[in-house]
Amino acid sequence: MTEIKTIEQAQKYFFNAEKAVLECEQNITHLADLNENACFIQSAGKHRWLISSKEKPAIQIGVVIDEKTGAATRINWRQVFE
Numbered sequence: 532m533t534e535i536k537t538i539e540q541a542q543k544y545f546f547n548a549e550k551a552v553l554e555c556e557q558n559i560t561h562l563a564d565l566n567e568n569a570c571f572i573q574s575a576g577k578h579r580w581l582i583s584s585k586e587k588p589a590i591q592i593g594v595v596i597d598e599k600t601g602a603a604t605r606i607n608w609r610q611v612f613e
Contacts, residue, residue, distance in 0.1 A: 548584035552592050555582045560601045583611060
């Protein structure tokens with residue numbers, strides 16, 4: 532029974548981290564409009580950005596911003612281990 536609760540709790544944290552990076556990805560061109568920023572954002576050069584969740588387990592995605600449309604396209608995803 533304890534194992535099931537542990538798995539359920541881990542899934543909850545994982546989904547929350549994914550939700551956070553997704554919100555930052557969708558709003559990357561206007562992050563100032565967000566009430567709360569749940570991500571760390573780093574420039575990777577040439578319209579590329581790394582977005583990492585602040586929550587554990589940490590998830591990091593790479594996105595490219597289209598210059599003309601401002602749309603973000605996810606190019607990779609990984610779980611960050613400390």
